[in-house]
Amino acid sequence: MKYTTRQKAILLLSDGTIFHGKSIGISGTTFGEVCFNTGMTGYQEIFTDPSYFGQIMVATNPHIGNYGVNKNEVESDSIKISGLVCKNFSFNYSREDASESLESYFLKQNLICISDVDTRALVSYIRDNGAMNAVICTDGTEVEDLKNQLAKVPDMKGLELASKVSTKQTYFFGDENATYKIAALDLGIKTNILRNLAKRDCYIKVFPYNASYSDLAAFNPDGYFLSNGPGDPDPLFSAIVVAKEIIKNDKPLFGICLGHQVIALANGVSTYKMFNGHRGINHPVKNIITGKGEITSQNHGFAVNKEELEKNADLVITHLHLNDHTVAGMRMKNKNCFSVQYHPEASPGPHDSSYLFDQFVENIKSTVN
Structure with missing residues (x-):
């Protein structure tokens, strides 16, 4: 890649639709499934969320970059989105504790971005036609060449991506003198999940996505956690086996997002790819147990089959998404296991x-006291 400034750029969708814009500093092409996030803030956390790996992000907020970047507000060690589509990109920022501009951040990590796009029209088009693969091109490659390359990009359905973002080595997070020990399976874990566990007197050992149950159990944890992450849950055979073993031994288990889907699969309940996923920070969820509503942060393109879950004698729905009544949470009736489809750690x-x-x-506590 070479660095250029404000040259013409395009977003080409797999159905041949083209949206025009301008390049933000980096020349090249990038491929991924196009999706949109409706959050008005938190762009840095979104860009570094491992669950977005393999996806081109469309920002519905018209202003991106206006508060710069803060090195402490990341959810992983690098940008995970494949590319960014936005309306107005702010080269200048006004925030005292920002460490650098978003443009500088993108340049350092070679992220391809297209701005000056009619994002309202683009999001409306995606909502009507569904999630699909796309390519951002900022280097002038011919459209026919881009179409040929895009045709070879695999669909998200059936795609295993946890291995692309999971840790390669185990590591620890929190105070080693904490009261409780958690074994976390990293399918694409967000840092703020670890922070939330650590501040609740937990010491976490994080394991690679393909670690076995015996690997996790050797830590002698008080509880187990299955993380969020990108891609289709179906190919995660190892993680599904781990979930089955944890459930079999009736150990405390909590799953979020992809981890929630893995727990469903471990119980024989299928998952499916959504026409459009849920991505934003204002999604309404109802807690069926308490009757209370929650405004939630969500980021997923797959969901648990509701009809199959309702027929499963071992599971009960605990939370429902109020926009489309998809499953937002569940628990096992006779095991110490529950999960949610959304992100209680927020951020953003x-x-x-x-x-x-x-x-x-x-x-x-109920198992150790």
Whole structure:
């Protein structure tokens, strides 16, 4: 790649539709499934969320970059999105504790970005036609060549991506003198999940996506956690086996997002790819147990089959998404296991659902006391 400034750029969708814009500093092409996030803030956390690996992000907020970048507000060690599509890109920022501009951040990590796109028209088109693969081109490659390359990009359905973002080596997070020990399977874990567990007196050992149950159990944890992550849950055979073993031994288990889907598959309940996923920080969820509503942070393109879950004698739905009534949470009736499809750690997003981490710790306490 070479660095250029404000040259013409295009976003080409797999159905041949083209949206025009301008390049933000980097010349090249990038491929991925196009999706959109409706959050008004938190762009840095979104860009570094491993669950977005393999996806081109469309920002619905018209202003991106206006508050710069803060090195402490990341969810992983690098940008994970494949590319960014936005309306107005701010080269200047006004925030005292910002460490650099978003443009500088993108240049350092070679992220391809297209701005000056009619994102309202683009999001409307995606909502009507569904999620699809796309390519951002900022280097003038001929459209026919781009179409040929795009045709070879695999669909998200059936795609295993956890291995692309999971840690390669185990590591620890938190105070080693904490009261409770958690074994976390990293399918694309967000840092703020670890922070939420650590501040609840937990010491976490994080394992690679393909670690075995015996690997996790050797840590002698008080509880187990299955993380969020990108891609289709179906190919995660190893993680599904781990979930089955944890459930079989009736150990406290909590799953978020992809981890939630893995727990469903471990119980014989299928998952499916959504026409359009849920991505934003204002998604309404109803807690069926308490009757209370929650405004939640969400990021997923797959969901658990509701009809199959309702027929499963071992599971019960605990949370429903109020926009489309998809499954947002579940628990096992006779096992110490529950999960949610959304993100109680937020970052970005509201903290309505942070009680779920407290619930997990209480489940652990009930087994160790």
